[in-house]
Amino acid sequence: MWLLIAVSVFVGFLIVLYLASPLITPKPLDLKGVHVLVTGGSSGIGKAIAVEVAQRGANICLLARNKAKLEEAQSEIEKVLVDKNQQKVIHISVDISKDYAAVVQAIQQAEEELGPVVLLVNCAGASVAGSFEDLSLNDFKRMIDINYIGTVHVTRAVIPSMKKNQHGRIVFISSQAGQIGLYGYTAYSGSKFALRGLAEALHMELKPYNVYVTLAFPPDTDTPGFAEEQKSKPEETRLISETAGLFQPSVVASSIIKDVVSGRFFSYAGLDGYMLAAVTCGMSPVTSIMEATQQVACMGIFRIISLFYLDHFDRICRKCKQERSDPSSEKKTS
Template sequence: MLLVVAAFIVAFVLLLYMISPLISPKPLKLNGAHVVVTGGSSGIGKSIAMECYRQGAFITLVARDESKLVQAKKEVEKCAINDKQVVLCISVDVSKDYGQVESVIKQCQEKLGPVDMLVNCAGTSFSGKFEEVEVERFRSLMEVNYLGSVYPTRAVITTMKERRMGRIMFVSSQAGQIGLFGYTAYSPSKFALRGLAESLQMEMKPYNIYVTIAYPPDTDTPGLAEENRTKPLETRLISETSGVTQPEQVAKTVVKDAVQGNFNSSVGPDGYMLSALTCGMSPVTSITEGLQQIELSHILYDYNIIIDCPKTVCSCLTLVIVNSD
């Protein structure tokens, strides 16, 4: 009897694997594709642009500071694999005026053709205790990290729908999967991207447009260095449990996932576990991912303590600090 059940399960899993190529999207060919990277002048965005260029893409870098854009353009150009490739720079604030964002997207489409992949990586972080963060900061983070991803997406989506192809990437964060001490202003702006990504994917799937949401861990960038200047001790201790990753590593992983049309993109072993643990009703884009969620999530829930450990240490620490004031 047991043997029959086991055989049935094995046959079922095999069947799932056999049909998986039928339900997965066709990978996007980056060679010759037009990729727009917001936040492409620094850190993770710059590495993503370089990774795409190495695979033959044409790139538009979007950010505000022109001198940083020019410098990044030079670095990206070094990754060329043929002499037809072009890097275009556009200076605009992605979070302020939708009309402006729409017009620069139009400009870059006129020069390099319709956008095949949009990477929403422009963003900023701030770490501090809730009552110590200036109220204005809650609004500005929501504007840059959330609206700054809505506007470029809105500006490319009509053409993508007409062409019945495209990729949209949102760069969230591990702090967009779990709320953590010190991130009361930042986390919500990254959680918001998940709601946007899930809803948009549901609308776009019939048009062969695939949405990817990336959840990077702490990554060695100028943005992280800036954030570290105000990071509370508790936040530092929790983050240290997950370590610091290099932007090139993040770029490789997230670009691969976007090309394949995977919805979730996590980096490293804890990223992987965190995604299984917080999968909720996010679209599952591979059979393996689905099976792993089923297998892993209950184990991880039992071991929620792994995450609770740094959280508990942090709460105890706060208690000691508060009582010694």
């Protein structure tokens, strides 16, 4: 009897989900011949994303500041094009975080050469790690300027043509530090959490125009940016980050593009990424019944698992504090 009720409730839940408008799944995006604009496309995850879309037949514009790095990345990407006669790769040097007029001009130039942007990948970004008081006030401002304002600038410049054409996808590259606040990331996490609010609100605004947003939460990825961050990482941050392992940019890029093509709102990599996305889903948009069902079914158990992770992280912080106040304690315990 109880089993019958449980099965009926579950089937009813699936029917409601099937009929519910939030679950409209966008049509898969064909990248062949379309203009993909990648900010931060000269390095790390952004460059790997540009390689991935080049292999799917897209025309690509790379946006970053350093011209030498842009040229180098462009020639690397040109080597993997699938149709060298049809595909084009260009680059434009601009600082996305400063002057909005300069960003608008860069987008206009890119659209004149490659047509309207169909996929915008907001990947340009930077990170800084340090305890709250060790970080300068300028670090907080810099994170917001690059990771948030820079993203707003480019997105705002691209949206008019997407809405007009009723066609487009926008990717925001947040971070796992944009899902949970961790020791050392007070400045970085703040800027990456901000992207979530932006992505959720924009998704609701743009959906009626057939423009979809994807919010990606990459794990630690082996890039020049990651290597730079390592230099100033507090011990606590390093030990906590190591729990999730280090991914290759090509793996992260390929999973992001797969999710963008199928129009998913959340994009993540690995088992930890899957768990984090489910446990932090809140009222975020869903784009498939399977995803919604998994979230409903797994949230409770994932919350329990997360408590063990939090306990582990707290122990790391306590141990590091103790070692700092009594450096000899490390030797005593080892």
